[in-house]
Amino acid sequence: MTPTLSHLKALEAESIHIMREVVAEFRNPVMLYSVGKDSSVMLHVARKAFYPGPLPFPLLHVDTGYKFKEMYAFRDWYAKEIGARLIVHRNEEAIAQGAHPLKLGVARCCGALKTKALLDALAEGGFDAAMGGARRDEERSRAKERIFSFRDEFGQWDPKNQRPELWDLYNCRIHEGESIRVFPLSNWTEVDVWQYIKLENIPIVPLYYAKERLMVRRGTLLIPADDAGNLKEGEQPEVVMCRFRTLGCSPCTGAVYSTATTIDEIVAEAATATRSERETRIIDHGSNTMEDKKKEGYF
Amino acid sequence: MNSIDQNIFAATDTELLRFTTAGSVDDGKSTLIGRLLVDTKGVFEDQLDAAKRIEAKKGAKGAYLALLTDGLQAEREQGITIDVAYRYFATPKRKFIIADTPGHEQYTRNMVTGASTAHLAVILIDARKGVLTQSRRHTYISRLLGIPHIVVAINKMDLVGYAQETYEKIVRDFLEFYEKLDVTGGDVTFIPISALEGDMVVERGHNMPWYEGPTLLEKLETAPVLVQINAEDFRFPVQLVSRPQTEELHDFRGYMGRIESGSVKVGDAITVLPSGLTSRIKRIITWDGELEEAFAPMSVTLTLEDERDISRGDMIVHTDNPPRVEKELRAMLCWMHETPMVPGKKYLIKHTTTTVKAMVTALEYRVDINTLEHIPAPPELKMNEIGLVNLKLLKPIACDAYEKNRATGGFIVIDDFTNMTVGAGMIR
Numbered sequence: 001m002t003p004t005l006s007h008l009k010a011l012e013a014e015s016i017h018i019m020r021e022v023v024a025e026f027r028n029p030v031m032l033y034s035v036g037k038d039s040s041v042m043l044h045v046a047r048k049a050f051y052p053g054p055l056p057f058p059l060l061h062v063d064t065g066y067k068f069k070e071m072y073a074f075r076d077w078y079a080k081e082i083g084a085r086l087i088v089h090r091n092e093e094a095i096a097q098g099a100h101p102l103k104l105g106v107a108r109c110c111g112a113l114k115t116k117a118l119l120d121a122l123a124e125g126g127f128d129a130a131m132g133g134a135r136r137d138e139e140r141s142r143a144k145e146r147i148f149s150f151r152d153e154f155g156q157w158d159p160k161n162q163r164p165e166l167w168d169l170y171n172c173r174i175h176e177g178e179s180i181r182v183f184p185l186s187n188w189t190e191v192d193v194w195q196y197i198k199l200e201n202i203p204i205v206p207l208y209y210a211k212e213r214l215m216v217r218r219g220t221l222l223i224p225a226d227d228a229g230n231l232k233e234g235e236q237p238e239v240v241m242c243r244f245r246t247l248g249c250s251p252c253t254g255a256v257y258s259t260a261t262t263i264d265e266i267v268a269e270a271a272t273a274t275r276s277e278r279e280t281r282i283i284d285h286g287s288n289t290m291e292d293k294k295k296e297g298y299f
Numbered sequence: 300m301n302s303i304d305q306n307i308f309a310a311t312d313t314e315l316l317r318f319t320t321a322g323s324v325d326d327g328k329s330t331l332i333g334r335l336l337v338d339t340k341g342v343f344e345d346q347l348d349a350a351k352r353i354e355a356k357k358g359a360k361g362a363y364l365a366l367l368t369d370g371l372q373a374e375r376e377q378g379i380t381i382d383v384a385y386r387y388f389a390t391p392k393r394k395f396i397i398a399d400t401p402g403h404e405q406y407t408r409n410m411v412t413g414a415s416t417a418h419l420a421v422i423l424i425d426a427r428k429g430v431l432t433q434s435r436r437h438t439y440i441s442r443l444l445g446i447p448h449i450v451v452a453i454n455k456m457d458l459v460g461y462a463q464e465t466y467e468k469i470v471r472d473f474l475e476f477y478e479k480l481d482v483t484g485g486d487v488t489f490i491p492i493s494a495l496e497g498d499m500v501v502e503r504g505h506n507m508p509w510y511e512g513p514t515l516l517e518k519l520e521t522a523p524v525l526v527q528i529n530a531e532d533f534r535f536p537v538q539l540v541s542r543p544q545t546e547e548l549h550d551f552r553g554y555m556g557r558i559e560s561g562s563v564k565v566g567d568a569i570t571v572l573p574s575g576l577t578s579r580i581k582r583i584i585t586w587d588g589e590l591e592e593a594f595a596p597m598s599v600t601l602t603l604e605d606e607r608d609i610s611r612g613d614m615i616v617h618t619d620n621p622p623r624v625e626k627e628l629r630a631m632l633c634w635m636h637e638t639p640m641v642p643g644k645k646y647l648i649k650h651t652t653t654t655v656k657a658m659v660t661a662l663e664y665r666v667d668i669n670t671l672e673h674i675p676a677p678p679e680l681k682m683n684e685i686g687l688v689n690l691k692l693l694k695p696i697a698c699d700a701y702e703k704n705r706a707t708g709g710f711i712v713i714d715d716f717t718n719m720t721v722g723a724g725m726i727r
């Protein structure tokens with residue numbers, strides 16, 4: 001009998017193959033590390049890919065200053081724990097001017113603190129390839145993106161003019177100034193990610209586990225209330241048993257009602273979820289769509 | 300050293316099947332995928348609600364099914380699918396990846412792309428229209444790209460009164476054409492469906508009691524996935540040489556790569572191609588522990604008994620079962636760029652982990668993919684055309700015929716000046 005790989009191990013083998021191609025073919029690659037669950041999986045697979053050697057590229061965290069404090073603590077602890085080189089980049093100018101989603105609106109705030117900061121960080125570091133943990137099942141425009149996705153010298157994506165991608169043969173050739181975004185987890189789903197975190201025992205930010213937290217209800221969303229700056233006038237915080245399905249900036253990331261306090265309970269919850277995870281991300285609503293943002297250079 | 304950890308063997312319920320869908324515009328491909336996702340609970344309520352809201356605005360019944368998979372603004376504006384999109388769903392039996400490719404005339408290249416990794420192709424035929432030129436093209440491409448299982452889904456059966464005669468006529472027409480394809484291996488299954496109403500997709504429905512074969516989902520859940528990987532011939536293209544040069548790993552030299560086909564054991568006699576150097580496998584290293592044996596498609600790190608000069612682009616194989624090593628190739632080439640391919644021009648080809656300069660020395664014929672006729676010695680190969688070429692490479696490569704081994708028989712063609720991927724080739 002010919003053995004076959006389980007679904008998770010087949011996905012892992014594919015991701016390892018992708019990361020090794022990146023390191024072999026690019027001069028100066030970087031791995032975007034957003035501290036969330038997908039980044040945690042991507043980073044874990046990367047460590048496996050280059051074992052027994054060290055990680056052959058730095059991690060880049062594009063920080064908006066509005067991440068949850070648990071995320072900062074986890075990031076610093078984990079990078080040290082695994083001996084990774086961590087670059088943190090912030091759009092200090094915009095932060096100093098007080099950029100905030102409640103003031104600027106979500107689209108402009110993201111544009112300044114994420115898209116611009118990312119493009120600047122990539123230019124500053126001279127990175128020709130940036131790996132990110134985005135998955136195709138997350139959002140419709142992502143479903144069409146290549147695993148090796150070409151960006152022009154302005155960091156922009158042209159969905160109508162993508163390079164055909166066949167077999168596992170990735171075209172890594174670029175001209176000076178151009179770059180490639182690489183998505184090693186393209187074929188993973190949310191459920192795969194959770195199953196894999198469980199299988200491999202990967203540490204994750206505690207915000208993913210349910211606990212009683214101080215929140216405000218805004219429409220269908222639960223917004224963290226521990227920072228008074230996140231509150232609109234008249235909003236009343238209350239204690240809610242909840243957890244985060246995805247992690248972004250605290251003013252723009254909603255939690256979900258949940259009692260899942262263990263990884264097994266989270267896997268079970270993910271497998272039976274009836275709402276998509278990105279529903280809790282305010283950036284995805286409204287007229288400036290993910291596709292627009294991606295064209296401008298957003299991850 | 301332990302042998303392969305038991306839990307990496309798949310329980311049959313967690314296998315992964317990749318399939319592609321093809322059909323002409325309006326045959327109901329988006330509706331079918333939407334139907335599969337909805338009936339297997341592969342869509343979240345908020346996504347379903349959003350699609351239903353748009354449907355309510357536009358008014359067409361059942362349109363929400365197609366809207367679920369409608370990806371980019373550009374195509375929403377044009378009202379057609381313009382590129383390859385990937386979708387995911389799971390049943391208790393299997394996980395599925397769908398490469399959703401358009402049937403539009405000028406997008407053969409997308410179909411080839413989607414087909415390159417698929418185990419199975421679903422080819423849609425509108426029951427009212429029967430076998431069209433496009434159906435022939437999609438079938439030919441599926442076979443050319445080596446997809447082992449073809450499912451012909453005869454759709455919109457509700458619009459022909461679920462008539463068995465209509466179905467049978469289409470089956471006959473299809474087979475008549477299919478026999479001319481002159482292909483060996485692989486199988487074809489015909490299923491009458493209504494993507495809109497759901498008959499024979501996930502549920503059998505009550506409208507076609509005369510049909511006794513599997514529903515589409517049953518077929519997807521049971522088609523063997525193993526046939527795609529060549530289990531005999533060990534092929535290990537070296538991606539990276541690992542030389543950490545840290546204190547503990549001072550003299551370590553490991554070859555990182557993915558086993559593209561076959562399997563390998565510690566102690567096996569190996570040859571490195573194209574150089575022909577020989578050695579034995581010393582260790583098979585993974586983060587999860589060292590292995591006695593590893594198999595495709597695992598990504599591992601190998602070390603050898605002897606110090607050898609090996610670099611990216613070399614291929615490690617069993618000494619008693621080598622591939623061909625060639626500088627001149629014949630290959631079927633699908634052209635994917637607006638600028639036509641002309642014989643005499645130099646390109647780059649990427650094959651496994653090697654990139655090598657190549658010149659097209661001859662274009663023997665072009666295949667008219669509608670009639671399957673060979674048109675001898677055309678002056679050029681235009682976008683979406685397929686032909687048989689002769690190639691001369693600057694350096695020899697280790698390769699197999701595509702028919703025997705997808706991983707070592709396929710290559711992409713890159714324009715050295717624009718860096719665009721301009722073609723896909725399959726070695727004869």
Ligand SMILES: Nc1nc2c(ncn2[C@@H]2O[C@H](COP(=O)(O)OP(=O)(O)O)[C@@H](O)[C@H]2O)c(=O)[nH]1
Nearest residue numbers: 324325326327328329330361365455493494495
């Ligand atoms: N009556 C009927 N209409 C269908 C069926 N499948 C698709 N359609 C309709 O055919 C049209 C084209 O379908 P669509 O899925 O957009 O086709 P695509 O271009 O192949 O993706 C739409 O109006 C669908 O509602 C079917 O099984 N029965």
